[in-house]
Amino acid sequence: MTAEEAVARLDSGMTLGIGGWGSRRKPMALVRALLRSPVTDLTVVAYGGPDVGLLAAAGKIRKLVAAFVTLDSIPLEPHFRAARERGAFELMEIDEAMFMWGLHAAANRLPFLPVRAGLGSDVMRVNPGLRTVVSPYEDAEELVAVPALRLDAALVHVNRADRLGNGQYLGPDPYFDDLFCEAADTAYVSCERLVETAELTARAAPQTLLIKRHTVTGVVESPNGAHFTSCAPDHPRDEPFQKAYAAAASDPAAWAEFAARFLPPHGSEKDYRSAVRTWHEEQR
Amino acid sequence: MTRRNVTRAEYCVIACAEAWRDNGEVLASPMGLIPSVGARLAQRTFSPGLLLTDGEALIVGADGVTEGWLPYRRHLTMVTGGRRHVMMGASQIDRFGNQNISCIGDWDRPARQLLGVRGAPVNTLNNAVSYWVPRHSPRVFVERVDMICGVGYDSAAAAGPSASRFHRIPRVVTDLGVFDFATPDHSMRLASLHPGVSVDRVREATGFALTVADEVPDTREPTAGELRLIREVIDPAGTRDREVRG
Numbered sequence: 291m292t293a294e295e296a297v298a299r300l301d302s303g304m305t306l307g308i309g310g311w312g313s314r315r316k317p318m319a320l321v322r323a324l325l326r327s328p329v330t331d332l333t334v335v336a337y338g339g340p341d342v343g344l345l346a347a348a349g350k351i352r353k354l355v356a357a358f359v360t361l362d363s364i365p366l367e368p369h370f371r372a373a374r375e376r377g378a379f380e381l382m383e384i385d386e387a388m389f390m391w392g393l394h395a396a397a398n399r400l401p402f403l404p405v406r407a408g409l410g411s412d413v414m415r416v417n418p419g420l421r422t423v424v425s426p427y428e429d430a431e432e433l434v435a436v437p438a439l440r441l442d443a444a445l446v447h448v449n450r451a452d453r454l455g456n457g458q459y460l461g462p463d464p465y466f467d468d469l470f471c472e473a474a475d476t477a478y479v480s481c482e483r484l485v486e487t488a489e490l491t492a493r494a495a496p497q498t499l500l501i502k503r504h505t506v507t508g509v510v511e512s513p514n515g516a517h518f519t520s521c522a523p524d525h526p527r528d529e530p531f532q533k534a535y536a537a538a539a540s541d542p543a544a545w546a547e548f549a550a551r552f553l554p555p556h557g558s559e560k561d562y563r564s565a566v567r568t569w570h571e572e573q574r
Numbered sequence: 575m576t577r578r579n580v581t582r583a584e585y586c587v588i589a590c591a592e593a594w595r596d597n598g599e600v601l602a603s604p605m606g607l608i609p610s611v612g613a614r615l616a617q618r619t620f621s622p623g624l625l626l627t628d629g630e631a632l633i634v635g636a637d638g639v640t641e642g643w644l645p646y647r648r649h650l651t652m653v654t655g656g657r658r659h660v661m662m663g664a665s666q667i668d669r670f671g672n673q674n675i676s677c678i679g680d681w682d683r684p685a686r687q688l689l690g691v692r693g694a695p696v697n698t699l700n701n702a703v704s705y706w707v708p709r710h711s712p713r714v715f716v717e718r719v720d721m722i723c724g725v726g727y728d729s730a731a732a733a734g735p736s737a738s739r740f741h742r743i744p745r746v747v748t749d750l751g752v753f754d755f756a757t758p759d760h761s762m763r764l765a766s767l768h769p770g771v772s773v774d775r776v777r778e779a780t781g782f783a784l785t786v787a788d789e790v791p792d793t794r795e796p797t798a799g800e801l802r803l804i805r806e807v808i809d810p811a812g813t814r815d816r817e818v819r820g
Contacts, residue, residue: 311646338690356690357690357691357692357693358689358690358691358692359689359690360689360690365689366687366688366689370687371686371687374677374683374684374687375683375684375685375686375687376683377682377683383676383681383690383691384691385691385692385693385694385695385696386650386691386692386693386696387650387653387654387693387695387696388695388696390647390650405654405696406654406696406699406700406736406737406739406740407654407695407696407699407700408695408696409695409699409725409730409733409734409736409737410695410698410699410722410725410729410730410732410733410737410741411691411694411695411698411722411723411724411725411729412676412681412691412721412722412723413691413695415681415722416681416721431735431736431739432734432736433736462630462631462632462643462645463630463631463645463646464645464647465645465646466646466647
C-alpha cells in the first residue's frame with residue numbers, strides 16, 4: 291500500500307506508537323503522510339526524535355508518552371522544546387526502561403510489569419497515576435507497576451520487507467520496532483525496498499527478520515523513507531538537512547518557509563524527495 | 575613530567591578514569607568527551623576488564639575489535655543487571671546527588687525544556703552512576719533540582735529499601751575537582767581539587783553548603799605513560815581541550 295493508504299486507516303484520537311529511536315530509523319515517510327492528513331488529537335508513544343517534533347509543530351499531539359526527545363547529533367529537539375514550553379500537550383514522562391517494559395506488557399497482554407526504575411524519582415510525582423506493587427515473595431520488595439502501553443496502531447521503518455509483512459533490519463540495532471508492532475492492534479511497516487520473501491535471507495541471517503507478518507497490517511515501500519534520520523546501512527542521517535531543519539524549527543518565520551518548501555499540505559513523498567534533492571544541489 | 579605541563583582537561587580525564595578503577599568486567603558508559611577519554615584510558619591501563627561500546631550497538635575492545643553486540647534493549651539489561659557504571663551529565667545536581675536533565679522550572683510548563691528523564695531513573699537504582707559536569711557553576715550545583723531524574727541518596731532512602739538496594743553514586747567530576755558522598759548523611763563532599771583550583775573558588779561555584787575537610791588533596795598527577803596515551807593514542811586531536819580549557 292502507499293503511505294497515504296496506511297494513514298487513511300488511522301483515526302483522530304488514536305494511540306499511535308512510532309518506532310525508531312531519537313533521530314534513527316524513524317518512519318518519516320509515514321509521519322509526513324500523517325502531517326498531510328486530517329488525523330489529529332493523537333496520543334503518541336515514542337523514543338522521540340523528529341517524528342515527535344514534526345507532529346508537535348503541526349498540533350497533532352494531545353498526549354505524548356516518552357522518556358526523551360532528541361535529534362542525537364543535535365541534543366535537543368527544537369519543536370518539542372517549544373511545544374513543551376507553551377504547554378501544547380499532555381506529557382507522560384517515564385524512564386526509557388519503564389517505557390520498554392510498558393511495551394513488553396502490552397505485547398504479552400499483561401496489565402503491567404514490575405520494575406525497580408522510577409522509585410525515588412520525580413517520574414512518580416509527575417505521573418500520579420503510576421502505582422507500585424509489593425512482591426508476593428519473601429523479599430517483599432516494592433516495585434513500580436508500569437502500565438501496558440497498548441497501541442491502536444504502530445508505524446515503523448525497516449530496511450527490507452516482503453508483501454506479507456515480514457520485516458528485516460540490516461543495521462546494528464533493532465531498537466524496539468518489533469515490540470511496537472506486537473503492542474499494537476494494527477501496524478504499518480515502511481521499508482527501503484520491498485523484496486520477495488526468499489530474497490530476505492538470500493544474503494542476510496534469519497535473525498535479521500525482526501518483524502513478523504502476523505503483527506503487520508500493511509507494508510509500504512518507501513526508499514529513503516526514514517529521511518532525514520538514519521537507516522543504516524542503506525543511508526546515514528542527512529546531517530546537513532537535519533541542521534537546516536533544527537535551525538528553521540527554532541524560529542517561527544523560518545519554519546513557515548521550511549514547511550512550505552518541504553512539507554506543503556498537498557505535496558507528496560515524491561515532491562519531498564525532489565525538494566530535498568534541489569536543496570542539496572543549492573548547498574554545493 | 576612536571577605539573578605545569580598537564581592541562582586542566584587532562585586532570586579531568588584522570589579523575590574520570592579513576593571512577594572505573596577496580597570495577598571489573600562491567601560496561602563503562604561515558605557520556606561526554608572527557609569521560610570517554612577517561613574510560614578508554616582506564617581500559618588501557620588499570621581497568622583492562624572494562625567493556626566499552628562504539629556509541630551505537632557494538633562492544634569494542636581497546637584495539638577496536640568488535641567483541642559483542644549491545645543494542646538498546648540489551649543495554650537496558652546491563653543496566654538493570656548492575657554490570658555497568660555510567661558517567662552521566664547533569665543540567666542540575668544537588669547536595670545529595672539528585673540529578674536533572676529533564677527541564678528547568680515548573681515541570682507542568684517548563685521555562686526550558688531539556689532532554690527528558692531518559693534512563694536516569696533506571697540507571698541510578700540499578701548500577702553505579704557517576705556524573706560529569708564540565709562547567710561547575712551555581713546554576714548546575716543547586717539546592718534542589720527542578721525534576722529528579724537521577725535519584726540522589728536522600729530520595730533513594732525515602733523511597734525505601736527497594737530503591738536504595740543497588741543505589742550508588744561513586745563520584746562527581748567537574749572542571750574544578752572531584753566530589754563524593756562519603757559523609758555520614760551522604761551529602762556531597764569535596765574529595766579532591768584539580769591543581770590550581772582553590773577551595774573558595776569551588777564554594778563560590780556551588781549553590782549549596784559543601785562538606786570540605788581541613789585538608790583537601792589534589793587530584794592525582796597522570797603518569798608519563800598515561801599522558802602519552804591520552805595525547806598520542808586516545809585523543810590526539812585534543813578534543814578534551816575544547817570541553818575544558820586551561
